[in-house]
Amino acid sequence: MKTDDGLFEPEGTASFDFGAFGNMEKREEWKYAPLDVAEEFKEPFKPSLCARVLLNGSEPGEGKAEKLLSPRDQVEAAGFASVGRSFPIRVPEGKTRIEVKNKGKRDSLFLSLRFGKGKSDAVLFFEGEGDGVYFLDAAAPEESQVTLTVICLGNGKRFIYDSTRIASGAKVKRNLLCLGGGFDRYSLGAYFAGPRAEAEMNGIYFACGECYTECRVRVAHSVPDCKSRVSYRGALIGSSARSAWVGESIIGKGAPGSDSYELNKNFVLTPGAKSFSEPQLEIKNGDIVAAGHSSSVGYFDPIQLFYLRSRGIGEEEAKRMIISGFFEELLSNMESGEGEEEFRAFCRKMGVSNGAQA
Amino acid sequence: MAHRLEIKDFRSSVATKEGPKEILKGVNLEASSDEIHVLMGPNGSGKSTLAYSLMAHPDYATSGSVRLDGTELELLTPDERAKEGLFLGMQYPVEVPGVPLANFLRTSLKALKGEAPSIRSWPSILKGYMERLKMDPQFAFRNVNEGFSGGEKKRAEILQLEVLKPKFAILDEIDSGLDVDALRIVSEGICRSHEEGCGIILITHYARILKYVHPDFVHLFYKGKIAMSGGKDLADRIEEEGYDELIGTLS
Ligand SMILES: Nc1ncnc2c1ncn2[C@@H]1O[C@H](COP(=O)(O)OP(=O)(O)OP(=O)(O)O)[C@@H](O)[C@H]1O
Numbered sequence: 365m366k367t368d369d370g371l372f373e374p375e376g377t378a379s380f381d382f383g384a385f386g387n388m389e390k391r392e393e394w395k396y397a398p399l400d401v402a403e404e405f406k407e408p409f410k411p412s413l414c415a416r417v418l419l420n421g422s423e424p425g426e427g428k429a430e431k432l433l434s435p436r437d438q439v440e441a442a443g444f445a446s447v448g449r450s451f452p453i454r455v456p457e458g459k460t461r462i463e464v465k466n467k468g469k470r471d472s473l474f475l476s477l478r479f480g481k482g483k484s485d486a487v488l489f490f491e492g493e494g495d496g497v498y499f500l501d502a503a504a505p506e507e508s509q510v511t512l513t514v515i516c517l518g519n520g521k522r523f524i525y526d527s528t529r530i531a532s533g534a535k536v537k538r539n540l541l542c543l544g545g546g547f548d549r550y551s552l553g554a555y556f557a558g559p560r561a562e563a564e565m566n567g568i569y570f571a572c573g574e575c576y577t578e579c580r581v582r583v584a585h586s587v588p589d590c591k592s593r594v595s596y597r598g599a600l601i602g603s604s605a606r607s608a609w610v611g612e613s614i615i616g617k618g619a620p621g622s623d624s625y626e627l628n629k630n631f632v633l634t635p636g637a638k639s640f641s642e643p644q645l646e647i648k649n650g651d652i653v654a655a656g657h658s659s660s661v662g663y664f665d666p667i668q669l670f671y672l673r674s675r676g677i678g679e680e681e682a683k684r685m686i687i688s689g690f691f692e693e694l695l696s697n698m699e700s701g702e703g704e705e706e707f708r709a710f711c712r713k714m715g716v717s718n719g720a721q722a
Numbered sequence: 723m724a725h726r727l728e729i730k731d732f733r734s735s736v737a738t739k740e741g742p743k744e745i746l747k748g749v750n751l752e753a754s755s756d757e758i759h760v761l762m763g764p765n766g767s768g769k770s771t772l773a774y775s776l777m778a779h780p781d782y783a784t785s786g787s788v789r790l791d792g793t794e795l796e797l798l799t800p801d802e803r804a805k806e807g808l809f810l811g812m813q814y815p816v817e818v819p820g821v822p823l824a825n826f827l828r829t830s831l832k833a834l835k836g837e838a839p840s841i842r843s844w845p846s847i848l849k850g851y852m853e854r855l856k857m858d859p860q861f862a863f864r865n866v867n868e869g870f871s872g873g874e875k876k877r878a879e880i881l882q883l884e885v886l887k888p889k890f891a892i893l894d895e896i897d898s899g900l901d902v903d904a905l906r907i908v909s910e911g912i913c914r915s916h917e918e919g920c921g922i923i924l925i926t927h928y929a930r931i932l933k934y935v936h937p938d939f940v941h942l943f944y945k946g947k948i949a950m951s952g953g954k955d956l957a958d959r960i961e962e963e964g965y966d967e968l969i970g971t972l973s
């Protein structure tokens with residue numbers, strides 16, 4: 365599979381034809397997600413057009429938008445064939461706020477974000493209890509500095525396909541906060557279209573109660589001297605909470621000097637909750653700076669709890685402090701400040717604090 | 723008024739693969755908060771086990787009686803014991819990622835006393851405490867014990883002692899790993915707390931800290947019990963003769 369510029373070539377099926385993917389139950393990319401949810405999205409459908417898009421508070425114009433990469437799973441292909449409306453959006457320097465709210469039925473829409481030169485900082489919200497397949501196609505031009513933070517809130521069932529093309533010398537920060545309470549399967553890809561570019565991908569996700577959250581992060585190095593850092597942390601609350609994280613890091617033949625690292629840590633707060641973490645490294649070039657990964661699923665450390673409790677802090681509060689501490693470093697790496705407020709509000713709702721408001 | 727800590731026939735065991743293993747075999751100790759008690763004993767004799775067990779560490783199953791000012795602590799959780807006024811300075815203080823020391827201590831104060839200084843006044847209050855311990859004020863913003871050196875961790879334990887003002891503090895090897903200046907600074911902190919009414923039980927291997935912290939009683943801990951008690955002179959004898967010889971005189 366290739367883009368127009370022939371850059372991105374991970375292995376595996378890629379097609380705009382939803383029938384090209386074979387039996388879903390046997391597919392690697394569907395081994396974690398509950399397939400009954402995917403069932404409704406397996407074939408093209410008539411979009412409800414319920415989702416509303418706001419760009420800095422007002423509706424942007426519809427238009428033709430270009431998808432740079434072919435779909436890589438069946439829901440993506442079927443969803444793309446169902447896109448009702450497309451919004452080509454030019455993102456200028458400075459701050460931009462985009463909201464996608466769906467309170468209605470199953471929808472499919474496409475946003476293409478073309479960032480300008482210079483420094484831009486955009487935040488995009490997915491909100492509402494409506495279901496949908498959403499496409500986000502971002503491109504950062506040469507030498508630009510782009511921060512794009514996506515925040516998922518609300519209880520909808522969402523399949524999100526998000527990719528970022530990073531031109532030479534550009535520095536891109538992709539932050540993701542998955543704070544939904546329904547079903548979220550978020551596929552996020554970044555690929556380098558020119559040398560000396562950097563991608564920093566930070567993510568925080570919660571799976572609470574009955575909810576399911578899956579984050580699939582793919583970084584493709586196919587040109588020389590690029591650097592990628594993937595850092596995701598997740599917490600699970602409630603005995604039937606489920607999460608999955610799949611981190612793919614691909615270093616192609618044409619990518620000497622690549623430097624990549626991916627990290628995923630999960631914190632299981634309730635016995636019974638299940639968290640899957642799967643880093644995948646595919647290295648086809650021996651001449652690289654570094655390529656590493658680390659992944660873990662952990663539980664409360666009784667000694668840490670004991671320490672806090674020995675200072676008079678009750679068990680519940682001690683747990684809350686430990687969880688919040690677990691996310692704190694990542695949150696400060698996100699820098700842009702976007703999402704911090706939502707994260708804190710979510711934490712308050714879930715009863716999580718690091719003592720700052722004590 | 724002085725506080726009283728009474729430990730009677732205190733036993734503690736850990737779960738091992740071969741079943742429970744008794745480590746403390748009936749400890750008896752009575753202390754008043756206007757006294758300083760020092761506990762010395764060979765490695766593995768059970769000193770840290772005593773310290774942890776008194777604070778209800780989850781690894782240990784205990785029996786016997788521990789009373790603080792007449793209140794039985796035996797069935798209380800660690801946080802309840804802290805609220806009763808017990809404090810444990812740990813041999814190996816624990817790192818808490820993502821939780822700044824200042825937040826931690828304020829949360830702790832609030833939990834213990836029911837109220838904490840206002841967010842606005844807290845930094846300067848804490849800074850005052852830190853200055854006395856010659857701690858860089860930046861430590862307030864660092865995560866609890868994360869990346870602290872051995873000596874810095876011990877200093878942070880004493881900071882907590884001074885801020886939280888317990889009735890009784892058990893300090894487990896608070897002097898290990900301290901350079902000469904740090905030893906003096908930490909000792910001064912202990913003495914200040916003591917002067918403010920906190921009872922001290924100091925676990926140590928070295929008589930050098932006793933130059934600054936003057937004990938009223940020295941106890942020799944051996945095989946899970948207090949085998950011998952005396953004054954400062956017992957520490958000197960331990961230093962000179964070593965445990966083997968001293969224990970030999972007992973049997
Ligand atoms: N969780 C545990 N599991 C198994 N054995 C344990 C456990 N905790 C303590 N012990 C054993 O109990 C004994 C007493 O240990 P403790 O740490 O209390 O000694 P200590 O007197 O503090 O020694 P040191 O001077 O070296 O600090 C040791 O033999 C130790 O191995």
Ligand SMILES: [Mg+2]
Nearest residue numbers: 769770771813
């Ligand atoms: Mg010890």
